[in-house]
Amino acid sequence: MADFDLIQFDLDGTLIDSVPQLQLAVNQMLAQLGHAPAAEPAVRHWVGNGADMLVRRALTAALGAEPDAGAQQAARAAFDAAYDKVADQGLVFYPGVLDTLAALRRAGKRLAIVTNKPYRFVPAILAASGLSEQFELVLGGDSLPEKKPSPAPLLHVCRTLDMDPARTLMVGDSENDVLAAQAAGMAVVGLTYGYNYGRDIADSGPDWVLSDFAALADLLLTD
CATH class of the missing domain: 3.40.50.1000 (HAD superfamily/HAD-like)
Structure with a gap:
């Protein structure tokens, strides 16, 4: 022992x-910014380094390039608002x-x-x-x-x-x-x-x- x-x-x-809730929030964020949704395996691979890195990885995949500071900030705000509504659900x-x-x-x-x-x-x-x-x-x-x-x-x-x-x-x-x-x-x-x-x-x-x-x-x- x-x-x-x-x-x-x-x-x-x-x-x-928490991937189901995180995927919902990521995809609401991406939709708000005019991007296609991310698949569950991708979100599962992005999780683990905190919300900033999750958002950055999602944006990088959507844009095909690293986001600038303004895009990152707007995306993080959109993600937080979406995740607030679903984080404790299911x-x-x-x-x-x-x-x-x-x-x-x-x-x-x-x-x-x-x-x-x-x-x-x-x-x-x-x-x-x-x-x-x-x-x-x-x-x-x-x-x-x-x-x-x-x-x-x-x-x-x-x-x-x-x-x-x-x-x-x-x-x-x-x-x-x-x-x-x-x-x-x-x-x-x-x-x-x-x-x-x-x-x-x-x-x-x-x-x-x-x-x-x-x-x-x-x-x-x-x-």
């Missing part, structure tokens, strides 16, 4: 599959997420979320999913000056909750999660099913690679 007191989780691609959890989080809490583990999603969207998602009370601290990609792959958000959580990074586990689905955890001196689980830009999460060198969220219970709670 791996013994940790605090577990920090990514959100998109780790706890929830949420899809990966198998085992709800039961495993509840089991970790019952075992006395402290839980936090560190996501690169803008914070403004996160509380409604957690409320709609009934998870607001599960996490002691939630950080979005704009909660601090730096986001993952910087270790700063992960270390901020440890300082705020007075926890030792060496007793903390990060759980995520992308290279950003692994790099942030490694730089913070934390162990890290890499999940195979999320958004990692088409690359194998094992290539980033996490301490454990899991294909099933429920396997966290075996890792953390089995004597």
Whole structure:
């Protein structure tokens, strides 16, 4: 059994599959700007570095070139307005997420979320999913000056909750999660099913690679 007191989780691609909502928002943005819609596999490949990068990747694909600052700003505003309306609708959890989080809490583990999603969207998602009370601290990609792959958000959580990074586990689905955890001196689980830009999460060198969220219970709670 791996013994940790605090577990920090990514959100998109780790706890929830948010691509359906993100695709709706991206395509509303593209339509507003006069572009054709993007297919689901493309949006799934673009997710993982925060909203600015998602919008930039969508615009670059639509334009065939990098957007200028004005186009990026207008597109981001259109995306935010669209995503506000759908972010907490029809949420899809990966198998085992709800039961495993509840089991970790019952075992006395402290839980936090560190996501690169803008914070403004996160509380409604957690409320709609009934998870607001599960996490002691939630950080979005704009909660601090730096986001993952910087270790700063992960270390901020440890300082705020007075926890030792060496007793903390990060759980995520992308290279950003692994790099942030490694730089913070934390162990890290890499999940195979999320958004990692088409690359194998094992290539980033996490301490454990899991294909099933429920396997966290075996890792953390089995004597």
